[in-house]
Amino acid sequence: MNVDVDLAALREYLAAEGLDGYLIDDDASDSDQRYVSGFTAPDPYQTLVTQDGVHLLVSGLEYGRASADANAESVTRRAAYDYQQLVGEYGQYEGKIRTLAAFLEDHEVASVAVPRNFPTGTADGLREEGHTVTVERENIVTDIRATKTDWEVDQIRASQRANEAAMATAEELIATADVEDGILVHDGEALTSERVTEEIEVTLLRHGCALDETIVACGADGADPHDRGSGPLESDELIVIDIFPRDKETGYFADMTRTFARGDPGEEARRRYEVTRRAYQAGLETVAAGVTGAEVHDAVCDVIEAAGYETLRSDPTTETGFIHSTGHGVGLDIHEQPSVSPSGGELKPGHVISIEPGIYDPAVGGVRIEDLVVVTADGHENLTEYRIGLEPTASGRQ
Amino acid sequence: MNVDVDLAALREYLAAEGLDGYLIDDDASDSDQRYVSGFTAPDPYQTLVTQDGVHLLVSGLEYGRASADANAESVTRRAAYDYQQLVGEYGQYEGKIRTLAAFLEDHEVASVAVPRNFPTGTADGLREEGHTVTVERENIVTDIRATKTDWEVDQIRASQRANEAAMATAEELIATADVEDGILVHDGEALTSERVTEEIEVTLLRHGCALDETIVACGADGADPHDRGSGPLESDELIVIDIFPRDKETGYFADMTRTFARGDPGEEARRRYEVTRRAYQAGLETVAAGVTGAEVHDAVCDVIEAAGYETLRSDPTTETGFIHSTGHGVGLDIHEQPSVSPSGGELKPGHVISIEPGIYDPAVGGVRIEDLVVVTADGHENLTEYRIGLEPTASGRQ
Numbered sequence: 001m002n003v004d005v006d007l008a009a010l011r012e013y014l015a016a017e018g019l020d021g022y023l024i025d026d027d028a029s030d031s032d033q034r035y036v037s038g039f040t041a042p043d044p045y046q047t048l049v050t051q052d053g054v055h056l057l058v059s060g061l062e063y064g065r066a067s068a069d070a071n072a073e074s075v076t077r078r079a080a081y082d083y084q085q086l087v088g089e090y091g092q093y094e095g096k097i098r099t100l101a102a103f104l105e106d107h108e109v110a111s112v113a114v115p116r117n118f119p120t121g122t123a124d125g126l127r128e129e130g131h132t133v134t135v136e137r138e139n140i141v142t143d144i145r146a147t148k149t150d151w152e153v154d155q156i157r158a159s160q161r162a163n164e165a166a167m168a169t170a171e172e173l174i175a176t177a178d179v180e181d182g183i184l185v186h187d188g189e190a191l192t193s194e195r196v197t198e199e200i201e202v203t204l205l206r207h208g209c210a211l212d213e214t215i216v217a218c219g220a221d222g223a224d225p226h227d228r229g230s231g232p233l234e235s236d237e238l239i240v241i242d243i244f245p246r247d248k249e250t251g252y253f254a255d256m257t258r259t260f261a262r263g264d265p266g267e268e269a270r271r272r273y274e275v276t277r278r279a280y281q282a283g284l285e286t287v288a289a290g291v292t293g294a295e296v297h298d299a300v301c302d303v304i305e306a307a308g309y310e311t312l313r314s315d316p317t318t319e320t321g322f323i324h325s326t327g328h329g330v331g332l333d334i335h336e337q338p339s340v341s342p343s344g345g346e347l348k349p350g351h352v353i354s355i356e357p358g359i360y361d362p363a364v365g366g367v368r369i370e371d372l373v374v375v376t377a378d379g380h381e382n383l384t385e386y387r388i389g390l391e392p393t394a395s396g397r398q
Numbered sequence: 399m400n401v402d403v404d405l406a407a408l409r410e411y412l413a414a415e416g417l418d419g420y421l422i423d424d425d426a427s428d429s430d431q432r433y434v435s436g437f438t439a440p441d442p443y444q445t446l447v448t449q450d451g452v453h454l455l456v457s458g459l460e461y462g463r464a465s466a467d468a469n470a471e472s473v474t475r476r477a478a479y480d481y482q483q484l485v486g487e488y489g490q491y492e493g494k495i496r497t498l499a500a501f502l503e504d505h506e507v508a509s510v511a512v513p514r515n516f517p518t519g520t521a522d523g524l525r526e527e528g529h530t531v532t533v534e535r536e537n538i539v540t541d542i543r544a545t546k547t548d549w550e551v552d553q554i555r556a557s558q559r560a561n562e563a564a565m566a567t568a569e570e571l572i573a574t575a576d577v578e579d580g581i582l583v584h585d586g587e588a589l590t591s592e593r594v595t596e597e598i599e600v601t602l603l604r605h606g607c608a609l610d611e612t613i614v615a616c617g618a619d620g621a622d623p624h625d626r627g628s629g630p631l632e633s634d635e636l637i638v639i640d641i642f643p644r645d646k647e648t649g650y651f652a653d654m655t656r657t658f659a660r661g662d663p664g665e666e667a668r669r670r671y672e673v674t675r676r677a678y679q680a681g682l683e684t685v686a687a688g689v690t691g692a693e694v695h696d697a698v699c700d701v702i703e704a705a706g707y708e709t710l711r712s713d714p715t716t717e718t719g720f721i722h723s724t725g726h727g728v729g730l731d732i733h734e735q736p737s738v739s740p741s742g743g744e745l746k747p748g749h750v751i752s753i754e755p756g757i758y759d760p761a762v763g764g765v766r767i768e769d770l771v772v773v774t775a776d777g778h779e780n781l782t783e784y785r786i787g788l789e790p791t792a793s794g795r796q
Contacts, residue, residue, distance in 0.1 A: 029427065042611070043733070061624060061722065084714070092741070093514070093535045116491070116519030121533045123518040135519045137491045201603050205596060212608045212646045213440070226459065248610045316482070324459065335441070343490070 004149055005035060005071060010140050011051055013113070019134065020109040022049040022141075025100075025122045031332035032115060032141040034251060038071030046100060047072075050107055057103045076103065097125035104131060115141065139337075146329050146337035147350040152252065153374055153383070156330065156352055159247045159254035160372055160383050162207030166200040167258060167386060168395075170216065170241050173199060174233065174260055175392035184233040184262060193218060193229035200243055209245035215257075216241050222259075222366030225324055225358065235263035238273075238365035240358075244334050253334045255354050256384055257370035260392040265365065272309075272359045273390050276367045279303040279357040280388075283326055283340075287355070287373060287380040293344015297326040300357045309359050313342070320361040327354040330372060351375040352383070402547055403433060403469060408538050409449055411511070417532065418507040420447040420539075423498075423520045429730035430513060430539040432649060436469030444498060445470075448505055455501045474501065495523035502529060513539065537735075544727050544735035545748040550650065551772055551781070554728065554750055557645045557652035558770055558781050560605035564598040565656060565784060566793075568614065568639050571597060572631065572658055573790035582631040582660060591616060591627035598641055607643035613655075614639050620657075620764030623722055623756065633661035636671075636763035638756075642732050651732045653752050654782055655768035658790040663763065670707070670757045671788050674765045677701040677755040678786075681724055681738075685753070685771060685778040691742015695724040698755045707757050711740070718759040725752040728770060749773040750781070 010022055024047040026033040028040035037047045037056055045066070046057040053073030058066045063077045081102040087095030100122065104112070111132035114123060116139065123133045148156065177184035177191045184191040193216040200214050217229030222240040233239055242257040259273065279300045286299040301311040301322065310321030325341030330352050338344055338351050347353070356370030371384040387393075408420055422445040424431040426438035435445045435454055443464070444455040451471030456464045461475045479500040485493030498520065502510070509530035512521060514537065521531045546554070575582035575589045582589040591614040598612050615627035620638040631637055640655040657671065677698045684697040699709045699720065708719030723739035726732075728750050736742055736749050745751070754768030769782040785791075 064622070065624065079715075087741070114518055117517040118519075119515040120512055120518045120521040120531070121514030121516075121535065123521070124533050133518070135522050137519065198603060202600050205599050205603065210599075210608065210610045224462070226463065343485070 003035065003038070003071075003152060005038070006144065007036070007049055007054075007141075009144055010049060013136065013140055014049075014051070017113065017134070019111045019113050019132075020050065021104070021107065021112045022136065023047070023104075023112040023114050023118070025114075025119055026117075030117070031145070031251075031336070034332055035145045036071075036141060037066075039066050039069045040251070041066070046103065048104070048107060048109065048112075050109060055103075055107055057100065076106075081106075093121065093125070097122065097129060101126060101129040101131065115139065142337055145331060147348055148331060148352050148374070149350070152331065153350070153352065155247060155250045155252040156254055156372070157383050159209060159245055159250075159252050160256065162204055162209045162247070163243050163245050163254045163256050164384070164386050165207055166203040166243055166245065167241065167256060169199050169203045170196050170243075171258070171260060171392045172394045174239065174262060175394045177233075177262070179235045179262060182234050182236065184235060190232035192232050193221070194231075196233070196241075197228070200241075204243075204245045207245075208249065209247050211243060211245040214241075214243055217366065219365050220362040223320075223360040223362040223364070225360065225366070225368070236265055237261060238265050238269050238367055240366045240368050242368065242370065244330075246334070251332050253330050253332070254383070255330050255334065255356075255370060255372050256386065257356055257358075257368045258386065258388070259367045259369060259390065261390050262392065265390075268364050269367070270390065271307075272364065272367045275304060275307040275309065276357050276359055276369050277388060279322075280355060280369045280371070283355040283357060284371070284373065284380060284382070287347065287353070287375055289347055289349045289375055289377050292346050293327075293338050293340040293353070294342055296340050296347070296355070297342060297344060300326045300355075304357065304359065321359060322357060323360055324358070327356050327370075329353055347375045349375055349377050401433065401436065401469075401550060403436070404542065405434070405447055405452075405539075407542055408447060411534065411538055412447075412449070415511065415532070417509045417511050417530075418448065419502070419505065419510045420534065421445070421502075421510040421512050421516070423512075423517055424515075428515070429543070429649075429734070432730055433543045434469075434539060435464075437464050437467045438649070439464070444501070446502070446505060446507065446510075448507060453505055455498065474504075479504075491519065491523070495520065495527060499524060499527040499529065513537065540735055543729060545746055546729060546750050546772070547748070550729065551748070551750065553645060553648045553650040554652055554770070555781050557607060557643055557648075557650050558654065560602055560607045560645070561641050561643050561652045561654050562782070562784050563605055564601040564641055564643065565639065565654060567597050567601045568594050568641075569656070569658060569790045570792045572637065572660060573792045575631075575660070577633045577660060580632050580634065582633060588630035590630050591619075592629075594631070594639075595626070598639075602641075602643045606647065607645050609641060609643045612641055615764065617763050618760040621718075621758040621760040621762070623758065623764070623766070634663055635659060636663050636667050636765055638764045638766050640766065640768065642728075644732070649730050651728050651730070652781070653728050653732065653754075653768060653770050654784065655754055655756075655766045656784065656786070657765045657767060657788065659788050660790065663788075666762050667765070668788065669705075670762065670765045673702060673705040673707065674755050674757055674767050675786060677720075678753055678767045678769070681753040681755060682769070682771065682778060682780070685745065685751070685773055687745055687747045687773055687775050690744050691725075691736050691738040691751070692740055694738050694745070694753070695740060695742060698724045698753075702755065702757065719757060720755060721758055722756065725754050725768075727751055745773045747773055747775050
């Protein structure tokens, strides 16, 4: 991985707390692990951060690849600490602990900080071996990687390009379908949510991205923000399409939502679309370094409430209206820091966030409009190049 | 989820240890969480197993879906314990802990066992609130789900059907390619590992499965079992194709490997192919309930060593020959219990395991042959229906 990872804040924490090191025990599906080690493996491995560098402990099978790919001062194989003999003698659990303890001792590390999701089995095992294990509660590493390098922003931008190709495929299917008895029809068959989803995901694959939770939600399905949708798409109904692909090589996500309707979804649906678009614009205009995620969310709520719809701000128990937060960080995880919500902290240059207001009601359907932006000193740069409009067209995009 | 989950062994453990409950804190990417709760969500939630049932603690956004889908006696939303107020007052970390503590108290649970990978932040937080948290070291739940119900075997069989369709796509591309200067050519372009991988993954998508680590490894690439391969495929070289798709709805994996060569890979490569095939057959013949995974692995090593090749049994440091174990359990995880390795324990009816011997050497290439089988009282049932043969054909399969 090509990220120039800056662990200064983590090392400051270790020094301030008098701790020898920071330890991650996970596979690369944990994005902190992937980010700090610069290496991906499907099985758990250990990454130790000390004042002098980053040190990996891996299996023999991963050793070659880790040595080539990792961002580390050292990569050691478990066998160097007699892993198999220890497992043979003490069993798998204690054998692993003793191997890890030997690795820590080799690096003169007696006390470690660990992330909140560090395995309790490993923490308690190391404690039994006499090590001090303290949970680092503020998620320093997650916070560090919330600020993207230029290279990382480029990866996210590339994932968003793939995303736009997929959205265009979906929009074209919807735009060019026939309408028979209120159902969209394509190639003589009902055009279903599942069919559009499949075409979106195939397009993403051909652009090197993967996604398996695409949302194509029509009518009342669209009123539940997590409903992925199912069955035939209908005319005169709102259709919410939310795609968040992950690049298979780099691991970086992108995220985008558009809402379309074939025919006439009705005056109330159109009104909600316009309010959502204005709320989205208000959100974008508020974004800048130094502004908080909470302030951006407030600007979005202001527009939606002024138009007469509930938000979680005006009524925390509402099940209709704007029933989620304005956005979230995007990077190696689809949901990461910073948050664009009531608890959202200060935005910084290099933060990548979604802005995704929506208005939902089973009686009308759902509207959501979402772009992905990078926070800059003065405002934002939109990573998304895709037309916003309720009526689907065959050319899509811009 | 339709699995009839039997947690008797877990409840026996709790009773024997005098513990009130077993707690999982994770999202559904953790297969124990998915299995016990019967519910999938992208963000972490908590599942408590007591003597009287399974109880979920979820966010408001997931509440509706959890109530409908989960295999639980009760589903409670965090708001019932004033989650937002607690977060507002104590911060996100302590707010979550206090909410969870209130949930445990509500179920009269003071002491919990947790899996090894339970988050240390949650364990230590609960301990600070006066709860006893003990790591259950034997992975009882992982062990329970190693035995598949008939329904689960059907899901895995369906994933393997999709797998076979994808393998047939790949085999046909290789079989029908032209050969120009030792390179396979398709549609006027070099047929690359990446192109075959893409077609495999598109085929899987059209069958409702996802995979993003397909292996199509030619020549020396195939000699590293984890190398996914890259670049143009060549004639007269061994090509290892390993596909392990996951059904997007059910979450069940399947797994299969075939090795092909266009033209003549040479006598040594052919010899290794035959030895691998015989080792695979010996492995299959050994499988039965009551036999251990270690014994199956030994049977495979016997054949390979008798033919003059190293295994990790004959030389634990070898980098050529049979340099991994015979197989692994497959289910909601691609690698799970039981293990078909030197430490593999007793096989039971309903265990689903891969049998995948291989012989590797950068100078010759790699051979691997893999099927997926269910252990039965008397032997096994092969879940795979796919011809084994070095020469690729356009019709593929059987």
